[in-house]
Amino acid sequence: xxxxxxxxxxxxxxxxxxxxxxxxxxxxxxxxxxxxxxxxxxxxxxxxxxxxxxxxxxxxxxxxxxxxxxxxxxxxxxxxxxxxxxxxxxxxxxxxxxxxxxxxxxxxxxxxxxxxxxxxxxxxxxxxxxxxxxxxxxxxxxxxxxxxxxxxxxxxxxxxxxxxxxxxxxxxxxxxxxxxxxxxxxxxxxxxxxxxxxxxxxxxxxxxxxxxxxxxxxxxxxxxxxxxxxxxxxxxxxxxxxxxxxxxxxxxxxxxxxxxxxxxxxxxxxxxxxxxxxxxxxxxxxxxxxxxxxxxxxxxxxxxxxxxxxxxxxxxxxxxxxxxxxxxxxxxxxxxxxxxxxxxxxxxxxxxxxxxxxxxxxxxxxxxxxxxxxxxxxxxxxxxxxxxxxxxxxxxxxxxxxxxxxxxxxxxxxxxxxxxxxxxxxxxxxxxxxxxxxxxxxxxxxxxxxxxxxxxxxxxxxxxxxxxxxxxxxxxxxxxxxxxxxxxxxxxxxxxxxxxxxxxxxxxxxxxxxxxxxxxxxxxxxxxxxxxxxxxxxxxxxxxxxxxxxxxxxxxxxxxxxxxxxxx
Numbered sequence: 001x002x003x004x005x006x007x008x009x010x011x012x013x014x015x016x017x018x019x020x021x022x023x024x025x026x027x028x029x030x031x032x033x034x035x036x037x038x039x040x041x042x043x044x045x046x047x048x049x050x051x052x053x054x055x056x057x058x059x060x061x062x063x064x065x066x067x068x069x070x071x072x073x074x075x076x077x078x079x080x081x082x083x084x085x086x087x088x089x090x091x092x093x094x095x096x097x098x099x100x101x102x103x104x105x106x107x108x109x110x111x112x113x114x115x116x117x118x119x120x121x122x123x124x125x126x127x128x129x130x131x132x133x134x135x136x137x138x139x140x141x142x143x144x145x146x147x148x149x150x151x152x153x154x155x156x157x158x159x160x161x162x163x164x165x166x167x168x169x170x171x172x173x174x175x176x177x178x179x180x181x182x183x184x185x186x187x188x189x190x191x192x193x194x195x196x197x198x199x200x201x202x203x204x205x206x207x208x209x210x211x212x213x214x215x216x217x218x219x220x221x222x223x224x225x226x227x228x229x230x231x232x233x234x235x236x237x238x239x240x241x242x243x244x245x246x247x248x249x250x251x252x253x254x255x256x257x258x259x260x261x262x263x264x265x266x267x268x269x270x271x272x273x274x275x276x277x278x279x280x281x282x283x284x285x286x287x288x289x290x291x292x293x294x295x296x297x298x299x300x301x302x303x304x305x306x307x308x309x310x311x312x313x314x315x316x317x318x319x320x321x322x323x324x325x326x327x328x329x330x331x332x333x334x335x336x337x338x339x340x341x342x343x344x345x346x347x348x349x350x351x352x353x354x355x356x357x358x359x360x361x362x363x364x365x366x367x368x369x370x371x372x373x374x375x376x377x378x379x380x381x382x383x384x385x386x387x388x389x390x391x392x393x394x395x396x397x398x399x400x401x402x403x404x405x406x407x408x409x410x411x412x413x414x415x416x417x418x419x420x421x422x423x424x425x426x427x428x429x430x431x432x433x434x435x436x437x438x439x440x441x442x443x444x445x446x447x448x449x450x451x452x453x454x455x456x457x458x459x460x461x462x463x464x465x466x467x468x469x470x471x472x473x474x475x476x477x478x479x480x481x482x483x484x485x486x487x488x489x490x491x492x493x494x495x496x497x498x499x500x501x502x503x504x505x506x507x508x509x510x511x512x513x514x515x516x517x518x519x520x521x522x523x524x525x526x527x528x529x530x531x532x533x534x535x536x537x538x539x540x541x542x543x544x545x546x547x548x549x550x551x552x553x554x555x556x557x558x559x560x561x562x563x564x565x566x567x568x
Contacts, residue, residue: 004251004275005244006396007070008037008044008237011138013131013159014056018144019197023059025212026144029194029225030063033142040229041237043244047072049138049402051130052098054091056144056196061098071102072402074137076130076154078106081117105402107133127154128169135163137402139237139395141191143217146198147206163189164219188391190233191217192225232391239350239392246347247279254282272403273365276396277358284351291348294339295503301332303496310488314481349558354393356551360544361397365404367419369537369544390555416533419540424524432547433520440513443506450501457494461487505557512554519546 010033018026037046048064050057052073064071075082079099086092107130118126131154135141143160150157158169166189193215197203205211214225223230229237247254305328312321339345425431464487468480475483501507523543530536 004247004272004279005043005045006240006247006276007047007399008041008140008240009047009049009138009399009402010034010037010069011134011141011163012048012050012057012060012144013134013141013156013163014053014060014144015146015156015196015198016053016055017199017203018056018059019199019203019211022196022211026056026194026196027059027063029212029214030060030142031067033192034063034067034069037140040234041241043241043248044237045070047399047402049074049134051076051127051134052095052102053127054086054095058091058094058098060142060144061102062094065098065101071098073099073102073104074130074133075104075106076126077118077123079104084117121153124153128158130154131159132162132168135159135189137398139190139398140233141189142194143191144194144196146196146203147193147209160191160193163191164217188394189218190230193217193222194225236392236395240395242343242347243280243283243351243354243392243396246283250283250286254279257282271362271365273358273362273400276400277355277362280351280355280358284348284355287344287348287351290342290344291339294335294344295500297335298332299496299500299503301328301335302499303492304328305332306492306496307489310485310492314485314488316478349555350390350393353390353551353555354396357393357397357548358400360547361400363419363423363540364544366415367537367540368416368533369541416536420527420536423540424520424527424543431520433517433524436513436517436520440510440517443510443513447501447506447510450497450506453494453497457490460490508557509554512550516547516550519543519550 034046037044046064046067046069048060048069049072050061052058052061052075061071061073083092083095086095107126141160141163143156143163145156145160148157149161152158153169161167162169195205195209195211195213195215197205197211216223216225216227216230218230218233221230228234305325308321308324308328312318312325420426421429421431423431425433464483468475468483472480520543523539526539527536530539
């Protein structure tokens with residue numbers, strides 16, 4: 001099996017008329033960026049996403065192909081129609097050659113709304129849609145730009161501004177997205193700005209910028225391009241790179257397992273979303289087992305340490321128990337250090353969050369629910385702002401959406417019933433409804449066992465206390481010590497069991513599983529009453545939103561319970 005790798009997608013927006021004297025220097029900067037990203041994140045395959053417009057877009061595309069970087073062309077309209085906008089035969093020839101070397105996508109909204117020859121403002125709107133599409137689906141926007149604002153719809157300035165602020169270039173939608181700017185949403189979007197001049201009157205860059213300087217830009221903040229990438233984004237890309245390393249390391253085992261939850265995703269279509277889900281799901285289970293193993297060993301060690309000290313404190317000639325205590329303490333420290341060094345806990349939580357996000361996207365895609373109607377629709381609401389480091393999960397989801405494209409609504413109607421059956425479940429197929437029912441019952445039984453341990457410890461403690469109070473004058477000092485030691489051992493076992501249950505968040509998970517069981521049950525009933533495919537899709541969309549929101553709570557809850565030796 002070839003490892004399924006999450007890519008680093010570099011979007012492009014650029015002026016068409018870069019100053020001729022700066023073109024070669026711009027090429028050098030572009031090549032340096034590709035090399036830098038390859039050096040810093042060596043396991044992430046690079047993709048350039050570009051509209052292949054005349055000028056900088058084509059320049060970057062040519063450098064990408066020369067560097068062996070995969071090229072995806074997001075065209076604002078049909079290729080033949082788009083070709084009419086190139087200024088001369090040479091530019092058109094370059095466009096055709098690049099299209100032949102690229103994987104071509106017609107931006108969905110543009111393709112759906114108008115299949116003919118748009119003119120004027122409508123044609124500009126197509127360019128704006130293509131620019132928004134590139135921004136929404138890239139992880140890093142390469143902006144070859146003079147830094148000046150512009151009212152030109154779909155121009156480089158508007159797309160760069162949209163990427164940094166979240167304000168869409170379409171006037172009718174700006175108020176809808178204004179709150180994102182007020183809340184600082186631009187902090188999650190990164191641009192690499194190559195300052196350029198333009199071949200026109202007053203073609204110099206913004207007064208505060210110098211031609212051919214480079215800048216890292218996020219929101220309103222700017223840092224020199226020669227400096228390290230901002231820490232938040234470096235961490236995001238490093239986590240993705242680590243995921244790709246793990247995917248490659250365990251590729252054969254993932255393949256032979258058939259996917260840990262293949263029954264829950266139905267027939268494999270071979271799409272990027274489904275393939276990434278299979279990988280993320282298997283890795284999540286793999287690291288979950290390691291975390292559970294580490295937790296069990298650690299809490300067992302903690303119990304044995306307490307018992308050893310109790311024996312030393314209450315029985316004579318037990319000095320060796322201090323040595324045992326210290327050895328157990330060291331063993332626990334080694335387990336925690338190993339788990340933290342290899343990042344088991346973070347990987348388990350992150351990979352599970354990714355798998356659940358991809359599960360929802362997979363079912364949405366198969367059901368014919370558009371993944372690109374709104375930038376805030378799926379991935380950008382998933383764990384938004386809750387945990388900065390989980391930005392890499394949204395990045396992988398962006399890449400999966402780009403790879404999978406738009407599901408055909410005509411074909412997806414045939415798969416809608418299968419999606420309902422596989423996702424939610426029915427009498428013949430175990431879906432998420434059965435899963436949450438089973439997990440709620442399982443966690444409830446586990447919680448009752450924990451409470452039973454606590455009650456047994458309390459009863460033993462009360463019983464021994466009664467014995468000591470009643471027969472104190474008749475018992476030898478050694479007998480009293482043995483009874484106290486027994487009472488201590490029971491208390492230790494019950495206390496460690498309760499701490500272990502808290503670490504696993506048993507009580508909280510019972511509530512969570514029951515809530516999701518109710519949500520899926522209500523969705524099942526609503527789908528049975530639905531009047532047509534559109535109603536069913538809306539129910540599935542709402543169900544997916546609820547599932548993603550609940551995953552936020554799950555991830556945050558467990559992230560607050562890391563493996564820590566000093567808190568056992």
